[in-house]
Amino acid sequence: MTPRKGLNRRQFAIRGLQLLGASLLAGCDALSQRDWFASMLEGAEGLTRTVQKIIVPRRALAREFTDADRSPVFRGNGTINPSEPEYQALASTGFAAYRLEIGGLVERPASFSLAELRSLPSRTQITRHDCVEGWSAIGKWKGVRLATLLERVGVKPAARYVVVHCFDALKEGGDKYYESLDLEDALHEQTILAYDLNDERLPLTNGAPLRLRIERQLGYKAAKYVRRLELVEGFDAIGRGKGGYWEDRGYEWYAGI
Amino acid sequence: MALPERRIYRHALPTRLSHWLTALCLVVLIMSGLQIFNAHPSLYWGERSDPDRALLRLKAVETPEGETRGVTEILGREFDTTGVLGASHEGGGEFEERGFPSWATLPGPQWLAMGRRWHFFFAWVFVLNGLGFSLWALVRGHLARDLWPTGADLRSIARSAIDHVRFRHPTGAAASRYNVLQKLSYLGVIFGLAPLIVATGLAMSPALDATVPWLPGLFGGRQSARTVHFVATFAFVGFVAGHLFMVTVTGLWNNTRSIITGWYRIRSEGGMDDTA
Numbered sequence: 001m002t003p004r005k006g007l008n009r010r011q012f013a014i015r016g017l018q019l020l021g022a023s024l025l026a027g028c029d030a031l032s033q034r035d036w037f038a039s040m041l042e043g044a045e046g047l048t049r050t051v052q053k054i055i056v057p058r059r060a061l062a063r064e065f066t067d068a069d070r071s072p073v074f075r076g077n078g079t080i081n082p083s084e085p086e087y088q089a090l091a092s093t094g095f096a097a098y099r100l101e102i103g104g105l106v107e108r109p110a111s112f113s114l115a116e117l118r119s120l121p122s123r124t125q126i127t128r129h130d131c132v133e134g135w136s137a138i139g140k141w142k143g144v145r146l147a148t149l150l151e152r153v154g155v156k157p158a159a160r161y162v163v164v165h166c167f168d169a170l171k172e173g174g175d176k177y178y179e180s181l182d183l184e185d186a187l188h189e190q191t192i193l194a195y196d197l198n199d200e201r202l203p204l205t206n207g208a209p210l211r212l213r214i215e216r217q218l219g220y221k222a223a224k225y226v227r228r229l230e231l232v233e234g235f236d237a238i239g240r241g242k243g244g245y246w247e248d249r250g251y252e253w254y255a256g257i
Numbered sequence: 258m259a260l261p262e263r264r265i266y267r268h269a270l271p272t273r274l275s276h277w278l279t280a281l282c283l284v285v286l287i288m289s290g291l292q293i294f295n296a297h298p299s300l301y302w303g304e305r306s307d308p309d310r311a312l313l314r315l316k317a318v319e320t321p322e323g324e325t326r327g328v329t330e331i332l333g334r335e336f337d338t339t340g341v342l343g344a345s346h347e348g349g350g351e352f353e354e355r356g357f358p359s360w361a362t363l364p365g366p367q368w369l370a371m372g373r374r375w376h377f378f379f380a381w382v383f384v385l386n387g388l389g390f391s392l393w394a395l396v397r398g399h400l401a402r403d404l405w406p407t408g409a410d411l412r413s414i415a416r417s418a419i420d421h422v423r424f425r426h427p428t429g430a431a432a433s434r435y436n437v438l439q440k441l442s443y444l445g446v447i448f449g450l451a452p453l454i455v456a457t458g459l460a461m462s463p464a465l466d467a468t469v470p471w472l473p474g475l476f477g478g479r480q481s482a483r484t485v486h487f488v489a490t491f492a493f494v495g496f497v498a499g500h501l502f503m504v505t506v507t508g509l510w511n512n513t514r515s516i517i518t519g520w521y522r523i524r525s526e527g528g529m530d531d532t533a
Contacts, residue, residue, distance in 0.1 A: 025365055028285075032364045032371050041371075044378035052464045060467040071305050128304055128479065130463050132369065134297035135306040136479050216464045250370030256464030257377065 049254040058184055062215035065126040071137040074197060076205030079177065082168035082225055095209040104230035107154030114195060114209055120144045123192050131219040132251065141213050143194035147187045159231040162186045163238060164212055167225040170245065179223040180235050180243040181214055190215045193226060218255035220246045265433050267521035272399065275390035276516055282383040285375055287490060288363035292372030298356025300487060304478035312484065317344040317354035325352040380458065387451055403435060404444055410437035426507045432523050446496050450489055457486035
């Protein structure tokens with residue numbers, strides 16, 4: 001074999017490998033756009049959810065940490081200061097006029113001021129927040145259990161989910177943030193509507209005046225700037241029908257992994 | 258002089274199937290994993306990710322001239338990795354901030370939600386395939402017969418290592434069996450590295466952490482688990498590189514055919530090694 005021929009052959013092989021790699025990549029990206037392929041991949045979410053629901057006991061608690069374990073700074077992500085005039089007006093008076101509304105499939109629709117929420121039994125927990133992006137922060141949350149509120153308003157038998165409607169739109173004028181959780185997670189001991197972070201009033205960047213804490217799922221489920229709760233049978237008619245702002249944009253409804 | 262040859266059935270169907278499924282899964286899992294990593298291209302130790310305590314960070318910086326440069330920061334030391342790590346461009350466009358470049362990620366563009374879908378689907382395939390193969394290998398004797406090193410094997414580790422370094426590979430009947438370094442590396446990957454990667458992956462799941470609270474602690478915390486997941490994956494890539502190298506130098510075509518059809522050709526005792 002002459003060196004010249006070897007070189008050509010090598011060039012040919014390298015070129016071939018590059019072409020193969022490029023077409024594989026293009027093929028994979030094209031597959032990502034196909035509905036049937038995307039729904040096949042989505043199938044894994046159902047499997048993960050089913051297996052985790054079997055393995056994870058309903059009442060299993062997320063690990064709680066000590067004061068010393070807390071992050072020096074609890075990072076604010078996504079919206080960190082909602083620009084909506086309605087929200088800004090409430091914020092300028094320290095949320096004195098804020099009322100959390102609870103409606104939908106409940107026996108006695110009601111609303112609660114922050115002072116009323118603070119007068120209810122509270123729960124404090126130091127937990128780790130895991131963002132879908134990959135980072136983790138540990139903070140001390142104090143708030144009222146969602147179960148306590150649901151008990152007050154009385155959940156109708158048909159209700160299956162709690163939808164959390166928020167003040168903020170991630171993009172100005174865009175869709176408002178919202179999330180949904182099933183009753184199992186809603187009634188979980190560590191699921192709270194937090195009004196304090198690290199022994200101080202919940203800062204603006206972290207979701208003032210009230211944010212959901214749902215400790216066994218990723219951070220995007222823990223909606224900030226909570227405005228109103230709605231008990232529903234299904235969430236098909238809300239937003240784009242996937243049960244949450246990020247869910248409507250391709251993220252899993254079940255964010256346990 | 259033509260040397261006498263014979264063909265042996267070297268790889269059973271389950272071995273071949275699981276081999277290629279593993280190869281497919283690895284490519285998809287690594288590339289979609291890098292897509293997920295790119296959403297927060299830093300690694301830490303412990304439970305938390307304090308920004309000032311990153312072990313590794315891929316970032317883009319702007320020079321005074323307005324140029325975008327890619328920087329890889331390892332334990333506080335910075336390296337210029339423009340074009341590959343920290344900042345790269347898709348096609349011919351401007352450099353933009355991106356951990357790993359688009360040719361290494363699945364999907365190519367920044368698309369975390371789709372990267373997660375690929376990753377978790379193929380993670381299931383990888384795990385079920387691995388469990389299926391291990392169970393089959395255990396029950397049908399492949400593990401005990403072909404993979405578990407014998408006492409003689411273990412005593413010949415040094416000699417085998419020297420042979421590898423000198424590119425003296427077994428021939429004849431000896432080539433029909435795995436040598437001791439081969440056995441140990443296969444066992445290490447199947448029962449060490451792969452389970453480690455799966456366990457560190459699971460340790461990042463908040464729901465699983467509520468069920469098995471000691472799991473992230475096993476690796477020093479959730480962020481450590483993420484770091485180990487990343488490093489162990491690159492160890493797996495290292496194994497694949499070594500594997501491909503050995504496959505090539507010990508007879509690319511013969512080896513490739515045997516992992517596709519099962520049939521492997523060996524020369525009789527005393528013959529030259531097969532470097533077809």
